[in-house]
Amino acid sequence: MSDSPHQTVLLNEAVDALVQDVDGFYVDGTFGRGGHSARILERLSEKGRLLGIDKDADAIAVAHERFASDARFEIAQGSFAALAELVGARDMTGKVQGLLLDLGVSSPQLDEAERGFSFLNDGPLDMRMDRSSGQSAAEWLAGAPEAEIARVLKEYGEERFGKRMARALVAARAEQPITRTSQLAEIVKAANPAWEKGKHPATRAFQGIRIHVNNELSDLEAILAQALTVLAPGGRLVVISFHSLEDRLVKRFIRRQEKGQPLPAGLPVRDEQLDRTLKSVGKAVRASDIEVGANVRSRSAIMRVAEKL
Numbered sequence: 001m002s003d004s005p006h007q008t009v010l011l012n013e014a015v016d017a018l019v020q021d022v023d024g025f026y027v028d029g030t031f032g033r034g035g036h037s038a039r040i041l042e043r044l045s046e047k048g049r050l051l052g053i054d055k056d057a058d059a060i061a062v063a064h065e066r067f068a069s070d071a072r073f074e075i076a077q078g079s080f081a082a083l084a085e086l087v088g089a090r091d092m093t094g095k096v097q098g099l100l101l102d103l104g105v106s107s108p109q110l111d112e113a114e115r116g117f118s119f120l121n122d123g124p125l126d127m128r129m130d131r132s133s134g135q136s137a138a139e140w141l142a143g144a145p146e147a148e149i150a151r152v153l154k155e156y157g158e159e160r161f162g163k164r165m166a167r168a169l170v171a172a173r174a175e176q177p178i179t180r181t182s183q184l185a186e187i188v189k190a191a192n193p194a195w196e197k198g199k200h201p202a203t204r205a206f207q208g209i210r211i212h213v214n215n216e217l218s219d220l221e222a223i224l225a226q227a228l229t230v231l232a233p234g235g236r237l238v239v240i241s242f243h244s245l246e247d248r249l250v251k252r253f254i255r256r257q258e259k260g261q262p263l264p265a266g267l268p269v270r271d272e273q274l275d276r277t278l279k280s281v282g283k284a285v286r287a288s289d290i291e292v293g294a295n296v297r298s299r300s301a302i303m304r305v306a307e308k309l
């Protein structure tokens, strides 16, 4: 397991927005290395409780090590898409005071070559946050039809040369299986005719494949819907996203819940009959210049907060 640290992004901003009741029950859906969790626990009283969730066995090991002696804390291994079940099993449905999501991968996941997330460090082409289930990136690339690869690169990687890269990957795998991150990076790099300034030419392709392999967008959609049932009235949803696809999902979800059920125009409906479930709190928050200077990963972070009505 990598012992490289994870620099927590928007630490004060997220925890300030999240914790409104120090005796409450909170969920950190993306435990990572516990940066946000540690700060939440500092804020909570003896009565407060925190449930951490992570897909990654390394994160779970850190949670046991770091917070074993804190009776207010509990960790669950699995996808945060199982939120309603995890909260229900603790008899806390409708009673959660705050749910935090700090999406994407942690620095240790990226830095450890063996995890296969990085185009900079050569390693086995894995990219799974949960290595005990699902297909690795290498397994997926070995069998996926060209059109599916192109769609993943284009939709999830927002890679405009997705089709061209998919063609190159299919041609390359006919010669030799693509099993290393360096192989993937080289093939994609050679198929990229217009390198963006300041960006590795394989950045978008790696992002797209990672999102696909980990079901990142469908997990996010699933947990957002469940947040409405687990949160208590006044409870907060705090989401930190790192790319536009995630942020768009979060922004649209909050907007839809703020507006309530769409009704035919002209119906004589009072405001309170609209079935609104959330109200957004403040504007989207970005990392300060000081934070970006100290941690380049925070540059793309955007945090949105909403409160259950």
Ligand SMILES: C[S@@+](CC[C@H](N)C(=O)[O-])C[C@H]1O[C@@H](n2cnc3c(N)ncnc32)[C@H](O)[C@@H]1O
Pocket (backbone or CB within 6 Å): 006, 007, 008, 009, 029, 030, 031, 032, 033, 034, 035, 036, 037, 053, 054, 055, 056, 059, 078, 079, 080, 081, 102, 103, 104, 105, 106, 129, 216, 219, 220
């Ligand atoms: C950016 S890191 C969180 C860092 C954490 N806030 C900290 O300060 O240490 C994201 C973590 O969420 C986990 N993760 C991402 N998607 C997940 C999902 N759908 N279910 C459970 N864990 C997930 C990853 O394994 C990773 O450990």
